[in-house]
Amino acid sequence: MTGRTTDESRRLAKRLAEEISRLAVRPIRLMEVCGSHTVAIFKAGLRQLLPAQVELVSGPGCPVCVTPNEYLDTAVAYSRQPGVIIATFGDMLRVPGSSSSLAAAKMAGADIRIIYSPLESLDIAAANPTKTVIFLAVGFETTAPTAAATILAAEQAGLANWFALSAHKLVPPALRALLEAGGTRIDGLILPGHVSAVIGEAPYRFLAEEYRMPAVIAGFEPLEILQAVHSLARWLRLGEPRLANQYRRVVKPEGNPVARAVLGRVYGEADAAWRGLGVIPASGLVVRKEYQRFDARRKIPVEPEAAREPDGCRCGEVLRGMISPEACLLFRQACRPENPVGSCMVSAEGACAAWYKYGSGRWQG
Amino acid sequence: MMNGDRITLAHGSGGKLSAALVKEVFAPAFSNGALNELHDGARVRMPGAQLAFSTDSYVVKPLFFAGGDIGRLAVCGTVNDLAMCGADPAYLSAGFIIEEGFPVADLARIVSSMGAAAAEAGVAIVTGDTKVVEKGAVDGLYINTAGIGAVLPGTDVSPRRIRPGQDILLSGTLGDHAVAVMAGRYGLELPPAVVTDCAPLNGLVKEILTAAPTVAVLRDPTRGGLATALNELALQAGVGMMIEEGTIPVRREVAAVCDLLGFDSLYLANEGKFLVIVEPNYTEIVLSVLHRHPYGREAAVIGRVTAAPAGQVGLRTIVGGVRLLDMLVGDQLPRIC
Ligand code: SF4
Numbered sequence: 001m002t003g004r005t006t007d008e009s010r011r012l013a014k015r016l017a018e019e020i021s022r023l024a025v026r027p028i029r030l031m032e033v034c035g036s037h038t039v040a041i042f043k044a045g046l047r048q049l050l051p052a053q054v055e056l057v058s059g060p061g062c063p064v065c066v067t068p069n070e071y072l073d074t075a076v077a078y079s080r081q082p083g084v085i086i087a088t089f090g091d092m093l094r095v096p097g098s099s100s101s102l103a104a105a106k107m108a109g110a111d112i113r114i115i116y117s118p119l120e121s122l123d124i125a126a127a128n129p130t131k132t133v134i135f136l137a138v139g140f141e142t143t144a145p146t147a148a149a150t151i152l153a154a155e156q157a158g159l160a161n162w163f164a165l166s167a168h169k170l171v172p173p174a175l176r177a178l179l180e181a182g183g184t185r186i187d188g189l190i191l192p193g194h195v196s197a198v199i200g201e202a203p204y205r206f207l208a209e210e211y212r213m214p215a216v217i218a219g220f221e222p223l224e225i226l227q228a229v230h231s232l233a234r235w236l237r238l239g240e241p242r243l244a245n246q247y248r249r250v251v252k253p254e255g256n257p258v259a260r261a262v263l264g265r266v267y268g269e270a271d272a273a274w275r276g277l278g279v280i281p282a283s284g285l286v287v288r289k290e291y292q293r294f295d296a297r298r299k300i301p302v303e304p305e306a307a308r309e310p311d312g313c314r315c316g317e318v319l320r321g322m323i324s325p326e327a328c329l330l331f332r333q334a335c336r337p338e339n340p341v342g343s344c345m346v347s348a349e350g351a352c353a354a355w356y357k358y359g360s361g362r363w364q365g
Numbered sequence: 366m367m368n369g370d371r372i373t374l375a376h377g378s379g380g381k382l383s384a385a386l387v388k389e390v391f392a393p394a395f396s397n398g399a400l401n402e403l404h405d406g407a408r409v410r411m412p413g414a415q416l417a418f419s420t421d422s423y424v425v426k427p428l429f430f431a432g433g434d435i436g437r438l439a440v441c442g443t444v445n446d447l448a449m450c451g452a453d454p455a456y457l458s459a460g461f462i463i464e465e466g467f468p469v470a471d472l473a474r475i476v477s478s479m480g481a482a483a484a485e486a487g488v489a490i491v492t493g494d495t496k497v498v499e500k501g502a503v504d505g506l507y508i509n510t511a512g513i514g515a516v517l518p519g520t521d522v523s524p525r526r527i528r529p530g531q532d533i534l535l536s537g538t539l540g541d542h543a544v545a546v547m548a549g550r551y552g553l554e555l556p557p558a559v560v561t562d563c564a565p566l567n568g569l570v571k572e573i574l575t576a577a578p579t580v581a582v583l584r585d586p587t588r589g590g591l592a593t594a595l596n597e598l599a600l601q602a603g604v605g606m607m608i609e610e611g612t613i614p615v616r617r618e619v620a621a622v623c624d625l626l627g628f629d630s631l632y633l634a635n636e637g638k639f640l641v642i643v644e645p646n647y648t649e650i651v652l653s654v655l656h657r658h659p660y661g662r663e664a665a666v667i668g669r670v671t672a673a674p675a676g677q678v679g680l681r682t683i684v685g686g687v688r689l690l691d692m693l694v695g696d697q698l699p700r701i702c
Contacts, residue, residue: 006611006683013684045686107371222684337694338381359677359689 009223013049016226021051023233029055029185030232031321033171034192035062035349036220042358044222054229057184057321058351060174061192063139064091065319065343065350066274071138071167072097073304078134078165078296079110085128086112087121088136095346098308118150125154125162134296137166142194144168144285145259148266151287151294163296166287169272171195172203173283179211184321188232189215190225193247198263200255201245208241219247266291275309275343276316313342318351325352326360379588379634380693384597402523403601405446405585408516417452419443420511426700428475428505430549432560433542433636436475438702439508440482440490441565441636442587447514448567449583449639451522451574454486454514460494462507472506486565488512517571519578526581527602529672532648534641536569536655537562537663538614539591543633544622546701556618562637569658570639576654577647585639587702589693590632594640595678596692606678608668608690631680632693634701642670 032038038058041047047056060066076097079086086102093103093114106112111131115121118135125133137147147168154162171192178184191204196217207213214235218228228246235242245251263285272284287295296302309316313335314328325331325344335341337353344350375382392400399407406419423439440457447454459479463472483490490510541562548555566585574580582602586594591613599606615623615630623630637660643651648666655661671679680690 009683010685013686042688043682044684045680045682045688046684048686048688049684222682222686226684338375338385357689357691357694359679359691 012223013226016223016230017049017051020054020226020230020233023230023237024051024053025237027053027055028187028233028236029057030188030190030229031057031059031184031186032190032225033059033061033175034195035065035347036194037190037192037218037225038062038351038354039349040220040222041225042354044225045358046222046225049226050229054233056229057186057324058318058354059321060178060274060277060319061140061171061195062319062344062347062349062351063143063169064095064347065315066169066276067095067138067167067343068273068275068307069098069309070273070304070307071165072101073307074297074302075134075136075165076100076102076105077302077304078300079105079112081132081300081302083131084111085124085131085133086110086136087115087124087133088112089116090114091347092136092138094340095343096310096340098305118146119153122150122154122157122159122162125159126157129161131161132300133162134300135162135164137164137168140169140171140192140195141198141263144267145198145263148262151266151291152262154294155291163294163299164287165296166285167272168267168285169274170269170283170285172199172206173280174274174277176206177277177280177283178320179207179213181320186213186321187236189213190228190232191215191217193217193219193250196245196247196251196255198256198259200251201243201253204243208243212241214241215243217245217247217251219250276319310341315342315344315352318344325355328352332356374699375694377699378693380593382694383589384692404523405449406452408450408452415516416513417447417450417516418511418513419446419450420509421446422507422509423702424504424507424700425546425702426504427546427549428471430561431545431555433545433563434475434478435506435508436477436479437482438563438636439510440479440486440488441563442702443510443512444486444488444565444567445585445636445639447512448570449522449585450516451520451570451580451583452514452516453571454488454512454567456514457483457488457490457510457512458492459490460509461496462503463495463497464503464505465497465500467506475506482565486567517574520574520580522574522580522583524582524598524601527598527604527642527670528581529604529670530645531581531642531670532645532666533595533606533608533668533670534643534648534651534655535591535613535665535667536566536638536641536661538616538619539586539635539638540615540619540623540628540630540633542636543628543698543701544619547626547698548622553622555622558616559618559622562635564637564660566637566639566660569655569660572654572658573641573651577643577651579647580641580643580651582642583639586635588634590630590634591640592631592678592690593693595690598640598642599678600676603675605671605674605676606668607671607687608678608680610680610682612665612667614663614665628698631690634698636702
């Protein structure tokens with residue numbers, strides 16, 4: 001809450017929307033990269049406020065959504081090994097893999113623990129010395145530093161039965177891949193707030209410099225998002241692609257060097273597979289040699305099933321902003337939050353789940 | 366739901382899967398006119414009387430939490446289910462399933478809290494049952510209560526009577542109960558203002574129905590919260606609803622906890638709040654009755670019934686956008702009552 005009264009917020013929002021309408025002389029398509037922005041936009045009903053010529057599309061910034069099936073299948077295969085405890089955040093549980101999910105494995109008897117902080121997985125390992133604990137480390141630059149700190153803590157504690165199954169991803173290389181591939185017809189980007197708090201402004205410079213793509217690092221309050229849309233509409237009108245940080249109270253221009261240092265100590269960059277985007281160069285993090293004894297993939301043999309995507313699921317195109325969830329024939333039919341077909345319907349931050357939950361954006365009343 | 370499926374915690378959440386469980390498993394087996402109304406309690410006819418009858422089981426964890434305990438909850442929950450049918454609760458039953466090894470002192474504390482709640486509500490607990498099961502078969506203690514009362518004459522509280530144009534009133538702040546229980550469960554420190562809202566609402570409901578006998582419907586947003594209660598009513602009545610986010614009362618401290626933990630107060634369980642849907646010419650009367658009563662001080666008009674879109678609830682947000690307010694899917698917080 002910003003402390004503004006409803007009347008004031010409404011007046012401001014209306015003024016911004018009118019300005020946006022005046023500035024957007026042609027149809028413009030803006031992508032909110034981050035799943036938290038997707039949810040914030042829906043929760044505030046912002047699409048309803050915007051003129052018809054301004055379209056907001058969701059991007060690849062939902063960590064659970066972009067985690068490929070191969071990863072989930074590996075996690076499920078580990079969970080079935082005797083003596084293994086899987087420690088994971090709750091949102092991974094229901095994501096369907098190729099033929100099963102962690103939730104199904106849990107029902108069938110696998111020992112899967114929901115944790116709220118990666119450090120809890122260390123406590124589980126300490127309390128179960130005869131078991132093997134595997135922590136599912138997924139997420140962007142936001143959560144990767146904590147995972148790195150957990151690996152350092154595991155080393156300090158001398159834990160021999162704790163491992164990370166790591167699939168951390170980096171946002172800027174994914175944006176480059178998206179723009180490089182073309183065809184998304186995106187005119188501007190609303191950049192993630194929390195990721196930027198770690199990486200700062202510099203990694204986004206290429207957007208305007210190389211692709212003439214205006215971009216705003218934005219906060220999550222409805223008025224902040226409208227402000228970002230307003231700036232993008234203005235620069236598009238002026239034909240001046242710029243990068244702006246409008247979330248200064250949280251995002252320092254240089255980001256968080258301390259978090260990045262921890263990250264850099266434990267992880268190095270590597271190519272990574274994204275659901276929907278394929279393998280993107282230098283877009284993921286792998287555990288450095290010095291810490292490889294905590295790397296589950298290297299230390300614990302596993303044979304996951306051959307990964308395949310669910311028939312008919314168009315998550316890949318949704319994540320690239322090519323289609324809206326409603327273009328998927330399964331949306332609201334076979335695929336619902338209580339019975340999800342693809343990952344974008346599972347995570348609360350997934351575009352399909354948000355479109356479903358909040359009614360597709362524009363209220364037909 | 367399919368035959369190979371298993372019961373998940375979400376089937377007990379009060380949201381979409383609970384509705385599916387009732388519709389696909391229970392209703393076909395038990396179908397009858399009183400049940401099919403799918404109200405909080407059933408309204409049944411006995412020779413010479415129009416009665417309401419209801420039952421509920423209580424599995425809240427922990428058993429004691431800020432401002433209440435499982436005993437007070439078990440009495441108030443069933444009393445409120447009857448009140449929501451427009452009835453005057455009179456008699457309750459209480460069944461206990463107790464785990465071997467449970468401290469008698471705790472049981473005595475719970476039972477005396479039930480006695481106090483019954484006295485406050487003006488009901489008598491007239492029959493009961495106790496079973497003890499071996500360690501591990503239940504988690505401490507579960508309680509079932511059932512209750513019966515006479516429907517207040519001259520009232521007809523039923524979703525069938527919801528019409529476009531009626532006002533939607535909420536009796537007070539959202540989320541207090543869920544946050545109090547959650548804090549107890551996870552050992553969170555709460556500001557002293559945040560306690561369960563668990564309370565018997567029959568006295569207040571009786572005053573409202575006396576002042577405004579034409580009230581269309583009453584509903585307490587327990588599991589699944591306000592959003593789920595509104596959706597159920599919209600579906601049952603085949604109407605739409607438009608809710609004004611800025612008018613929904615939420616305690617500042619509760620909003621802060623929700624922000625911190627990622628909960629949405631619109632989906633959190635309440636145990637001492639209810640919705641009133643009424644023709645607009647009675648709105649002021651109902652509101653003034655609510656405001657005079659300790660359990661209705663923060664009551665507000667939060668929205669209006671609309672003709673379309675049938676079965677859907679819209680939320681006009683603080684900034685003036687509109688979005689769908691859907692039913693709860695999955696379980697935000699199992700074992701909240
Ligand atoms: S609606 Fe379901 S099946 Fe379709 S793209 Fe989204 S997640 Fe995949």
